[in-house]
Amino acid sequence: MATMTPMAGRKRHTATRIWLWVGLTAGALFAGGPALWMLTSSFKPNTEIFAYPPTFIPETFTFAAYAEILTDPEKVRFFLNSYLVAGAVVLLTIVAGIMAGYALSRFDFPFKKSLNAVIISIQAVPPITLLIPYFGLVVWLKLYDSLWALVLTYVVATIPYAILMMTGYFNTIPKELDEAVKIDGGGTFRALWRVLVPIAKPGIVSVGAYTFMVAWNEYLFALTLTQSKSNRTVPVGIQLLMGEHSFQWSEMMAMSVLGCLPVLILFLFFQRQFVSGMTAGAVKA
Amino acid sequence: MxxxxxxxxxxxxxxxxxxxxxxxxxxxxxxxxxxxxxxxNFGTLIADPVFRKAIGNTLIFTTVSVTLHLLLGLGFAMMLNSGLVPRLATAVFRVIFILPWVFTASIVVIVWQLLLNPSGVVNYLLTTLNVVDQRVEWFSNPDLALLTVIFINVWAGYPFLMISLLAGLQGIPADLYEAAQVDGAGPWSRFFNVTLPQLKPIIVAMLMLDFIWNMQQFPIVWLATGGGPLNATETIATYTYKLAFSRHEFSMAAASGVILFIVSMAVALVYVRHQKARD
Incomplete structure (x- = not known):
């Protein structure tokens, strides 16, 4: 292309640009279309869901489906459960991640070098394989059909990743900082909570946001380790709705919108941390 | 600690x-x-034709999903990294492209069940545009069910590869492209001689991770079809789940889970070696 005249080069650029916009728009339709359809459907009355031809903008705009969900204590309970479980998991994961991450970053341990390999191997264990012994353990601990069963099993998946992230973060903070606190008469804990934790805030936020998403979205364990309706979380609850009234599509869409809202808001606010959380540990639930 | x-x-x-x-x-x-x-237990498993079918389905499901995740992820990442679209627009498209990844599997499946419903909008568009003569039963037709489930899984999973590849693309030094351009390399030549070789370590690592996760994928398959119709979408994960929690054959389920575990660990071992070689 070195021999191309500037004029031809510009034309070529314009053509590329047009194709790029076409590609990007098509991609956006593919990626965002279903979400948009979910949103508009949640404002339609049930009679309009399968209207022929389909209505892209609701003809009758109604909040009825949302009202139905938010006034039904059984369904509100799904949300409450999800918030409780995700909140507890985030809290435990962050505390454990900070403590272990600090220890690994500042002190020597046997097998320290193989930590990465161990954590990656943990991420590779199939959840379905773990579920079988976990089911036995949870029954044995008398935690079957309780939210604790979920908290306990989720942290096993989220803590290793948090440790990896936090160790990486603490490694970037010079050791001289904790030495300075100790010289001033502070202990190890003081150095950790007063100095290191505030500096490592971005890392903590990304661990927290990522952990929340994993806990909020988990399905397999929530399906198997709980049983009564009052202990179900949102992902399982939505499917229960599907089984019971398979024609209430607007309600199911309203519940889906409410169900993805917390993670979506977190994602929009902490985009950068989310994305770094997603790639750094190379983990996915 | x-x-x-x-x-x-x-x-x-x-x-x-x-x-x-x-x-x-x-x-x-x-x-x-x-x-x-x-x-x-392992002998009984291998003698079961449904288990063998599940192995075949898992292999198809995994290889097709991973391949399409890579192609879509790379295509989207390159469009976002072109530098020819205003920054704000790029940022907006990036958010939209990541969107499928933040939805939980049960929402993903329920939304696609609405879209792909026999009287849903996809069938409306396909029949109106004369692509098909009659409404397609995406989930209950045994010949189509596996493809449908793979499609949903591709939609839900490509953003992970896209994000990693985008980070990789941004890390390629600009002077490599400039040098290629001076040597008279066109866009295709630049793609094959600069972009792909530079991305190769990331691509290989992501393919292995994605392979492990997709091989274990449970919720999307389970919620979309439950392994049916006629075991058309049965995978090792759904088969194992049914053994344990519908048939209460926990030992058989454990055997099936052990097989999945060993294969996953084998790939993870290769991954760890590959990562060490990179450092």
Whole structure:
């Protein structure tokens, strides 16, 4: 292309640009279309869901489906459960991640070098394989059909990743900082909570946001380790709705919108941390 | 602090040991005195045609999903990284492209069930544009069900590769492209001689991780079809789940879980080696 005249080069650029916009728009339709359809459907009355031809903008705009969900204590309970479980998991994961991450970053341990390999191997264990012994353990601990069963099993998946992230973060903070606190008469804990934790805030936020998403979205364990309706979380609850009234599509869409809202808001606010959380540990639930 | 690590190791290692022990006993959990039966459970599994079908489906599901994740992820990442679209627009498209990844599997499946419903909008568009003569039963037609489930899984999973590849693309030094341009390399030549070789380590790593996760994928398949119709979408994960929690054959389920575990660990080992070689 070195021999191309500037004029031809510009034309070529314009053509590329047009194709790029076409590609990007098509991609956006593919990626965002279903979400948009979910949103508009949640404002339609049930009679309009399968209207022929389909209505892209609701003809009758109604909040009825949302009202139905938010006034039904059984369904509100799904949300409450999800918030409780995700909140507890985030809290435990962050505390454990900070403590272990600090220890690994500042002190020597046997097998320290193989930590990465161990954590990656943990991420590779199939959840379905773990579920079988976990089911036995949870029954044995008398935690079957309780939210604790979920908290306990989720942290096993989220803590290793948090440790990896936090160790990486603490490694970037010079050791001289904790030495300075100790010289001033502070202990190890003081150095950790007063100095290191505030500096490592971005890392903590990304661990927290990522952990929340994993806990909020988990399905397999929530399906198997709980049983009564009052202990179900949102992902399982939505499917229960599907089984019971398979024609209430607007309600199911309203519940889906409410169900993805917390993670979506977190994602929009902490985009950068989310994305770094997603790639750094190379983990996915 | 050290205790945290020990507790974690125990919490992780105990169930793995347990599942291996289960797999060589006669029906545990359900029987009070289960006996050692050696590899008998594995033999029964392999003799079951449904299990063999599940292995085949898992391989198809995984390879097609991973390939399409890579192609879509790379295509989207390159469009976002072109530098020819205003920054704000790029940022907006990036958010939209990541969107499928933040939805939980049960929402993903329920939304696609609405879209792909026989009277849904996809069938409306396909029949109106004369692509098909009659409405397609995406989920209940045994010839289509696996493709439908793969499609949903591709939609839900490509953003992970896209993000990693985008980070990789941004890390390619601009002077490599400039040098190629001076040498007279066109866009295709630049793609094959600069972009792909530079991305190769990331691509290889992501393919392995994606392979492991997709091989284990449970919720999307389970919620979309439950492994049906006629085992058309049965995978090792759904088969294992049914063995344990519908048929209460916990030892058989453990054996099936052990097979999935061993394959996953084998790929993970290659991944760890690959990562070490990179450092």
């Amino acid at each position: 050290a205790p945290t690590l020990v507790v974690m190791a125990v919490m992780m290692a105990t169930p793995v040991v347990m599942v291996f022990v289960y797999s060589v006993l006669s029906n545990v959990v359900m029987e009070a005195n289960s006996e050692f039966v050696g590899p008998a």
